[in-house]
Amino acid sequence: MPSTVSMTVNGKPVSKEVDDRTLLVQFLREDLHLTGTHVGCDTSQCGSCVVHVDGKSVKACSMLAVQANGGTVTTIEGLAEADGTLHPMQAAFREHHGLQCGFCTPGMIMSAVDLLQTNPSPTEHEVRDWLEGNICRCTGYHNIVKAVLGAADEMRSASKAAE
Ligand code: FES
Ligand code: FES
Secondary structure (H helix, E strand, O other): OEEEEEEEEOOEEEEEEEEOOOEHHHHHHHHOOOOOOOOOOOOOOOOOOEEEEOOEEEEOOOOEHHHHOOOEEEOHHHOOOOOOOOOHHHHHHHHOOOOOOOOOHHHHHHHHHHHHHHOOOOOHHHHHHHHHHOOOOOOOOHHHHHHHHHHHHHHHHHHHHOO
């Protein structure tokens, strides 16, 4: 059955009719053309589809679009500032070579940003533990972990400087 879903995506209100079975990831990619959110599996395992819903990271393939009705969604396209300045996590992935093919990168970054919201000073073990649900086939994870720890340092320094 079709339903109308309305939500805020990357700061903009959207409202569309979708089939009740439409996954959030399908809605983002196929209806809104936000193809930065990737699909790497059918089984909620790879984490390449991670977005934020109401500020928390979720696998967008494990949720229906209608479940996000009325919510606020942020995808990788909404992370940088309006003038194109990268989010510190994006900048850190670039600086620390935390990607190769880039397929897993949007999901990794969205997951890592959520980690730092609740734990601004994670240990290496905590970063590895948090990213357990995000699979990378290229990098061996080492530089991804370095990038997340680097972003945490940057963000702590920036918030101290702003005090
Ligand atoms: S596509 Fe969502 S976890 Fe793989
Ligand atoms: S950079 Fe290729 S899958 Fe992670």
